[in-house]
Structures are given as structure tokens and as C-alpha cells.
Amino acid sequence: MSRRTLLPPPPPPVEIRSWPDREALLADRAFVLGELVTMHVGRGRLVLLWLWGALCALGWSLVGTAILTFEESYDIFGAVLGVVLAVLGACCVVPSVVFVVVGLRRDRQIRRLLDAWGELDRDPDGDMRLRASGASLAWVLSSFALCAVGLYACVVVPAGARAPEDTYGAVALVMGLGMIGWLLGLIGVTKAFAHRRWVLRVLVGAPGPEPLFSVRGGAHR
Template sequence: MSARPALPPPPPPVEIRTWPDRGALLADRAFTLGALVRMHIGPGRLGLLWTWGALGAFGWALIGTAFITFEESYDIISSIMGVVLLALGAAALVPAVVLVVVGLRRDRDIRRLLAQWGALDRDPAGDSALRLPGVSLAWLLSSFALCAFGLYACFAVPAGAVRGHDTYGLMALIMGLGFISWLIGLIGVIKAFRHRSWILGTLTGRAASDPLVPSGGGAHR
């Protein structure tokens, strides 16, 4: 698997900027912002996020199955099988959590760079290409659907459980899968709204509202 592309550097400080004219600055700005937007909300990023979620769901499915096995086991073979499933599930779930955290930290760095490069100048006509309305809508709708499914699994399914028929292990399995779905969907919804907020701020000259991006990232020219 190829390594992820490295993030571009932040814009140079005002005192050492060497752009010969505004046209050169806008060209570098457009190229860098285009690369950053693709890294942040490109179609591949949505697929990658869902892949991490699927890996986490697979891990939790194994862990939930282990809980059910422990709950219903009556012999040593079943107990050993439960331990094996628990170990395999942890081996899938832990890397998925790590990958999601690393991805969120990378997104934070990307948003900081987007704010800094976007603050260099204003180019509403050129920046319109960064809107990616279809991609942004795909992020929003698919992530919203995933959130809705996750909330249903977390609350509606356990509420309809039948005592003596639906085991605690089964409910833990379903609720865990629902929580993972809700979390991955929530990340996607937030990213879609943050992209929209950044686009509006870049086109209008107002900084996007993001608590993770410090103010003063770049100087207006």
C-alpha cells in the first residue's frame, strides 16, 4: 500500500515571501488549496473512513460473538473459542481506533493549512472550483444515513429486546456496532459541514469557524 501524500508546508512568513506578482501567488495558492481539499474531503477519504469503520465493526463483531460464547458456554472448548474470538476482535478493533485517531489529527493539520493558505488572498472565481458540491453532498447524505442507522441500533433495538430471549451479549454486540456506525457517520457529517464553512469563509473573506484552527494563520494581501 502506498504511503499517504505528505502535507504541503504552510505559506512562508510575510518577510520572506518571494512571489513576483499576485498572479504567481494565486497560482501557488490555488494549487495548494486544491491538493489540501482533495486530502480532506476527496472521494478516497470517504472510502478510507468507511474502511476504518468496517474494520472496527468487524473487530467488535468478533468481540461481541466472544461475549455471547462466554454467556452461553458450558464447556472448556467453547471458552477457548471465546478467548480466541476476543483476541482476534481486539487485533482488528484497536488498529481501527488508532487509524481513526491518526486520521482526525491529520484532518486538523489540513484544516489549519487550509485556513493559512486561504487567508493569503481572495480569489472567489478560482475558489469556486474548490466547492466540490457533489462530493460534499455524498459525504453529508451517506454519513447522515450511517448516523441514523447507528442511533437505531443503539436505542431502538435494545428497547425492543425480549427478556430471556435476547441475551446481554447480543445486545452488547448490536449496540457496539451501532455506536461505531454513529461515530463514523458523525465524523463524516462534521467534515462535510466544516468544508462548507471553510468554503464560505474563503469566498467571502471571513475565517471559517473552527476551534481547532488558530486565528492569524496567514496575512491578507
């Protein structure tokens, strides 16, 4: 299993489970859940999301510059420059949006696997590291700050724009960048709270299911 590309399989059906004892089950469960938590809210995932956001912001900056070029130039050279900038911007925006959407779909699969593996059993001591409190806090704080900056750029800056000093292209550029920041922050906050709900519901919430193995190691029938 590749930690960065492949998701672990779901737990096997009850009728074909072959763990020799509860300790083996808990070991496999802890390993898989550790991988899944890292894939979901690891710091590397936060950095990757911000990288895609930076690429999208770069692309929109090029598109906004193209709009400004169209507004300010009245010759063929300015028009050609504007088209080139718009194409380069689209080449940055489109793949970044696609990869973010793919990542969101992957997160949905990860959450289903987290539920399936987490509900196999309970291990209060071993599950402490799965709470990833530090990583979740980093997601919440950075994403909340990004949401605040994005909303400011989307609402306050356009509201204070005055013609003719502030052109439509400049306002569109700022609003687009603000919208990118707000959406990225919203994704980050949603992921952090989704992980927190999983911790409360699966790891420390309702009483665990009847163990697959008895205390003496014999399988329940």
C-alpha cells in the same frame, strides 16, 4: 510532496515571500488548496473512513460472538474459542480506532493550512472548484444515513429486547455496531460542515486582504 502522506508546508512569512507577481501567488495557492481540499473531503478519504469503520465493526462482531460463546458454552473448548475470537476482535478494533484518531488529528492540521493559504488572497473564479460541493454532499448524505442507522441500533433495538430470547451478548453486539456507525457518521457530518464553514468564511465570506501585488504587478510595500 506526496499527496497521500505529506502535508504541504504553510505559506512563507511575509518578509521572505518571493512570488514574482500575483499570478504566481494565485497559482501556488490554487495548487496547495486543491491538494488540501482533496486530503480533507475527497471521496477517497470518505472511502478510507468507511474501511476503517468496517474493520472496527468486524472486530466488534468477533468480540460480540466471543461474548455469546461465553454465555452459551460450559466447556473448555467453548472458552478457548471465545478467547480466540475476543483476541482477533481486539486486533481489528484497536488499529482501526488508532488510525481514525490519527486521521482526526491530521484533519485539524489540514484545516489550519487551509486557513493560512486561503487567507493569502481571493480568487473567486479559481476558487469555485475548491468548494467541492459534490464531495461535501456525498459526505453529508452518507454520514447522516449512517448516524440514523447507528442511533436506531443503539436505542430502538435494545429498548425492544426481551429476555430470555435476547441475551446480553446479542444486545451488546447490536449496540456496539450501532455506536460505531453513529460515531463514523458524526465524524463525516462534522467534516462536511467544517469544510462548508471554511468555504463561506475564507473563500466567499469576508472581504479579502489587501493583495500582495498591485494590479500592475508591483509588490506593495
